[in-house]
Amino acid sequence: DQSGYKAALRAAENIxxxxxLVLLMSVNxxxxxxxxxxxxxxxxxxxxxxxxxxxxxxxxxxxxxxxLDTIADVYNAGANVFVAGSAIFGxxxxxxxxxxxxxxxx
Numbered sequence: 001d002q003s004g005y006k007a008a009l010r011a012a013e014n015i016x017x018x019x020x021l022v023l024l025m026s027v028n029x030x031x032x033x034x035x036x037x038x039x040x041x042x043x044x045x046x047x048x049x050x051x052x053x054x055x056x057x058x059x060x061x062x063x064x065x066x067x068l069d070t071i072a073d074v075y076n077a078g079a080n081v082f083v084a085g086s087a088i089f090g091x092x093x094x095x096x097x098x099x100x101x102x103x104x105x106x
């Protein structure tokens with residue numbers, strides 16, 4: 001719901017100096033393995049702009065649908081912390097998968 005997002009963004013603007021981390025959900029919370037909601041990329045960019053304008057070192061975390069196909073776009077939109085549960089724990093080799101994630105954003 002855009003009205004909820006806009007209200008949350010206004011609230012974040014009012015307390016940005018108190019934040020160390022902002023978490024954006026890129027799926028509907030509740031269960032793992034969901035597909036990334038692509039319009040979240042615009043929200044990530046908006047929040048990253050807000051963080052940058054504050055001049056503070058605030059992490060921007062994205063949770064939901066993060067996998068090898070989405071992580072580069074999420075990173076390029078401004079996120080610097082990623083939650084990738086199903087993509088890692090559903091893989092054959094956790095270490096290899098994590099290294100593949102790192103390769104995508106380096």
